[in-house]
Amino acid sequence: MPEHAKGAAPLWGGRFSEAPTGDLARFGASLEVDKRLWPHDIAGSKAHATMLAAKGIISAEDAEAIRSGLDAVGEEIASGAFVFDPTVDEDIHMAIERRLTERIGPAGGRLHTARSRNDQVALDTRLFAKEAASGLAREVRALMAALLERAKAERDVILPGYTHLQPAQPVLLAHHLMAYFWMFSRDLTRVEAARHAADASPLGAAALAGTTYPIDRQMTASALGLSSVIPNSLDAVSDRDYALDLIYASSVVMAHLSRLCEELVLWSSAEFGFVTMDDAHSTGSSIMPQKKNPDFAELVRGKTGRVYGDLMALLTTLKGIPLAYDKDLQEDKEPLFDAVDTATASLAVVRGMVATMAVNADRMAKAAGEGLMAATDLADYLVGKGLPFREAHRVVGSLVARCVAEGKALDDLTLAELREFSELFEADVLSWVEIGSVVARRRSAGGTAPEALEAQFALAEQLL
């Protein structure tokens, strides 16, 4: 058992006669959460040791012993041999340094020269955020590719488009799926901006004010692949904006996923019947044998709430804390990890649903064809015959009222019945309100017509 585990002071040594133990130690510790930062902690420490030796602050031999000792500690962690105990080590930084010193002796004690856990944790968290943002961006891109592929495969499928969840105008399913493609393309921009925000080095800020040692901050930044050095030491140790940015980007990803999932839940209901979820993405009921539930879509929708909570949690933690480091900042990791983990995993789950769901094209077309969704086009027809749009709207409005009263669809009306409302209706009106031509006429840029959709596909392909 290490010396301080018996109640003696930990790494900060001399000043204390007693250290927090048991529940108090566990309360103060972040080890269980921040242990996943270990690869970044080791990378940061190796770069720091190399720089210290290059500047003559420690010897080349000590730096070499530190680097190989850190590699050995890394192997212990990776193999599962390392024992994490929050009553022994408060956080991953102390755990690694303790083990290093146990392995290599006094040279291990030289690693922390010109450094504080304040710049160390800021560094590790930034390296994590950069990597996590890359992983998140990869998943966003993969979902975009799946949406594009599915849209291209369903080029001919028509379904009702809705506003207020009331049938509005028919649209191509591909057009509907591409709406999500563009949402996620904006997520990609946000995730990349968050990655950029994390991409700067706080190392060398030390506790808050910089250090008296002749360090080279650019050298460690470059070794760690960070694009710049944060110009103010107080800001370097207390900035968590990049974590907020990444949680915010994750939150908007979840907002978009929750909208898509809500539609998949609706569409897979018996009443809609537009899609059938693949069995692997559904669950049954322990009591009702007939049930097939879209659990995963619901779960993604539900997890959205927790990710929003992560954003609010960190915003609130950061509110009003004075410069520079405060222990409050230790609370940054749980929301950050949870938000990116949840968003990354949710993207993959939804990608699976989009790729495997069965599209019930007949059901969709039937829903798009029946009812009154060609009403706008009927008005446009009259406009084509010279009637002002407001007048045409009124004529079709009373025609719709008749349909509603008689429980008819627009295409149930005969030419003679139509002509009761306007003499301008002629035989060609019957094919005019046919659902395929209703869609095909919406050729304006960004519209649902097949040719406008092809232009979207071209843009989307360019983007991917």
Ligand code: ARG
């Ligand atoms: N575990 C701490 C954190 O995550 C590391 C920094 C501790 N610094 C300190 N001055 N107590 O914030």
